[in-house]
Amino acid sequence: MLRLVFTTLWLCLVASPASALTVGAEQPARYLPLLKNKNVALVVNQTSRVQQTHLVDYLLQQQINVVNVMAPEHGFRGQQGAGEHIADNTDAKTGLPITSLYGATKKPTARMLRGVDVIVFDIQDVGARFYTYISTLHYVLEAAAQQAIPVIVLDRPNPNGRFVDGPVREAAFSSFVGVDPLPVLHGMTVGELALMIQGENWIEQAQSLALTIIDITDYQRDMPYALPYAPSPNLPNATAIRLYPSLCFFEATSVSIGRGTDLPFQVAGHSKVRLGSLTLTPTSRPQAAAPKLAGQQVWYKDLRHSTMQGLDLSLFIETYQQFMQANETFFTAPAFMDKLAGTDKLRKAIEQGQSINAIRATWQTDLEHFRKAREPYLLYP
Incomplete structure (x- = not known):
């Protein structure tokens, strides 16, 4: 029932994606020859589709020998909540083993990859560094490099791809919501990120990795793109995806952003401070x-x-000031705030009462360095 309601809500609230482009998964002529007669492991979730067919089902129909499905945060079917432990299980439809990359381990182990000839990664991202699918990508690439297993990334658009903004993650604040030194909004697709992760040697044995990107045809990063499937349970529509980069910092505060209501990531509120x-x-x-x-x-x-x-900080700073005036605690998890931001400078600047312009100025130099560093890995205009 949850899956039916979730899917129906998404289809009712989101427009169709731009028809001109073709995502990587919908170009089978480019990747099926690379999978024939191979033992294939998939890193996929509910967004991994070839038209209306799940990639797992499609590959099995094409007589591809899928031997393992690895699931990120939210699980293979995308129904688990944020941070919820994902257990290994078996897919009821296909009988395939599903191993979790958001449970006991976040990096594929040698046991998970035993006998695997190639890994396919196909997951829709939303363009924010703290959205953990790209952290899973990082560890998949590293495990593959260490075990000499080729990786094929089926690329998909970034719905927030027009924006490059926010603090670049500092090394001291590395975590699963910030594995790589990226700004909050990196403006890259998963395929481009995979190239950068390898090219910048952010993973061990990076240069031994055989990496193939099936790029999106006729795509530009400023092209409006409404996702055909919800990327996670609490991003149920295009509005939530647009607001997510600005609202996610509230996760480290006493403010609710609508989890547990019909409007996740579309509201901001509190029981005592009337927002x-x-x-x-x-x-x-x-x-x-x-x-x-x-x-x-x-x-x-x-x-x-x-x-x-x-990345719009105006509501966040305005709300902080309201809480101070009401003598209510705002930052209930300051360490988590710093991990989300990738630095403690943002939180401290807000607490010091600095202006938005002054705060934004603090990350411009690092942002410019990032823009230059990413240039060799960009696939789309």
Whole structure:
């Protein structure tokens, strides 16, 4: 039932993707010859589709020997909530083993890859460094390099690809929401990131990796692209995906951004500090088992018609100031805030009352260095 409701909600709220482009998975003539007579492992989730058919089912129909499916955060079917432990299991439809890359280990082990000849990575990303699918990509590439297994990345557009912004992750704040030294918004596709991860030697034995990118045809990074499938349970529509980079920092605060309601990543609210006039009560749901402020009436600011895009700090700083005036705790997880930002400078600047312009100025030099470093790996205009 959850899957049916989730899919229906997504299809009702999102427009069709640009028809001119063709994603990597929908160019089988380019990758099927590389998989014939090979033992294939897939890193996929619910977004891994060839038209309306899941990539797993499609490859099996093409007589490709799929031997293992590896699942990222949210699981193979994309139904688990953020941070929820993903266990190994078996796919009921195909009988294939599903091994978790968001459970006991986040990097494929030698046991997972025993007998594998090639790995295919096909997961839709949303363009923010702290969205963990690209962290999974990093560890898949590293494991493949260390075990001499080729990787094929089937590329997909970045719905926030127009933006390059935010602090570049500092080494001291490395975590699974910031494995590589990327800004909050990197403006790259998964395929481009894979090339950069290898080219910049961000993984061990990078130069021994055999990497193939099946690029998107007729794609430009500023092209509007509405995803045909929700990338995760709490990003149910294009509005949530647009607001996600600006709202994710609230995860480290006492503010609810709508988990446990019908409007995840489309509102910001609190039970004591009235941020808006919309009232909702977060409740435990399959995609949000323990939402912030569960069971409490929360006064939300409705952001569904907001013009916020890219990395917009105005609401975050305004809300911090409201909490200070109300003598309420704002940063409930400051260490996590620093991991999301990739630095402690952002949090400290907000606490010091610095202006948005002053704060944004602090990361411009690092951002310019990143822009130059990424140039050799860009595949799209």
